[in-house]
Amino acid sequence: MGYEVAEGPEVEKDYYNFEALNLPKGHPARDMQDSFYITEDILLRTHTSPVQARTMEAKEGRPFRIICPGKVYRRDNDDATHSHQFTQIEGLVVGEGIRMSDLKGTLDLFAKKMFGEDREIRLRPSYFPFTEPSVEMDISCFKCGGSGCNVCKGTGWIEILGAGMVHPNVLRMGGYDPETVSGFAFGMGPERIAMLKYGIDDIRHFYTDDIRFIAQFHRAES
Numbered sequence: 001m002g003y004e005v006a007e008g009p010e011v012e013k014d015y016y017n018f019e020a021l022n023l024p025k026g027h028p029a030r031d032m033q034d035s036f037y038i039t040e041d042i043l044l045r046t047h048t049s050p051v052q053a054r055t056m057e058a059k060e061g062r063p064f065r066i067i068c069p070g071k072v073y074r075r076d077n078d079d080a081t082h083s084h085q086f087t088q089i090e091g092l093v094v095g096e097g098i099r100m101s102d103l104k105g106t107l108d109l110f111a112k113k114m115f116g117e118d119r120e121i122r123l124r125p126s127y128f129p130f131t132e133p134s135v136e137m138d139i140s141c142f143k144c145g146g147s148g149c150n151v152c153k154g155t156g157w158i159e160i161l162g163a164g165m166v167h168p169n170v171l172r173m174g175g176y177d178p179e180t181v182s183g184f185a186f187g188m189g190p191e192r193i194a195m196l197k198y199g200i201d202d203i204r205h206f207y208t209d210d211i212r213f214i215a216q217f218h219r220a221e222s
């Protein structure tokens with residue numbers, strides 16, 4: 001689909017992690033992502049979204065599509081679904097005439113490739129400071145098909161990722177004119193997705209190097 005892979009540093013400036021994403025100092029939504037600060041202006045990145053801001057700066061007004069995998073860090077207490085270090089995969093498309101329907105079509109294709117051709121998606125209103133409107137995407141449950149089971153907690157739907165249209169302030173700070181250029185972005189946590197897909201009950205299994213756990217997975221599924 002024409003995406004290039006973009007990466008950024010794990011030790012990141014507050015500016016790229018927060019400010020350039022429409023989260024100025026003191027913004028209450030910073031509390032959504034408890035952070036490990038190294039100095040007042042440098043931290044371990046809390047998400048892969050700073051790569052959005054860095055790429056916009058580097059592309060100097062040109063259109064682009066990127067996918068950004070990488071490690072992120074949060075001051076979360078480790079439990080079955082939270083790790084203080086985990087991974088995210090981010091996508092960003094910027095150009096003229098990019099619309100919400102492009103986002104929806106892209107996410108629908110992703111859901112079908114990843115979880116099966118008969119998956120449906122639904123978008124629910126949500127909030128991220130760097131996208132407007134913001135949504136969360138659910139997929140119809142791949143275990144029960146939507147009738148309700150233990151994987152989808154009886155709802156028929158499973159939450160997979162956050163997404164939205166790039167906020168005009170973020171475009172502006174990245175050197176793009178929001179009057180002529182638009183974009184969409186999405187971000188997800190692959191450990192949580194793998195846990196759902198493979199029935200893994202504790203995220204800490206990914207990080208404890210138990211060979212019996214690792215040996216169950218192969219690079220290509222046959």
Ligand code: FA5
Nearest residue numbers: 047049076082083086128162163185186187188189192
């Ligand atoms: C974000 O981090 C946004 N940057 C995502 C985004 C990108 C939205 C682009 C819009 C546009 P959130 O805080 O919800 O959003 O984290 C994204 C995913 O990371 C979650 O859905 C979850 O799967 C995963 N995640 C969050 N905290 C943890 C944690 N402590 N351990 C494991 N996975 C986590």
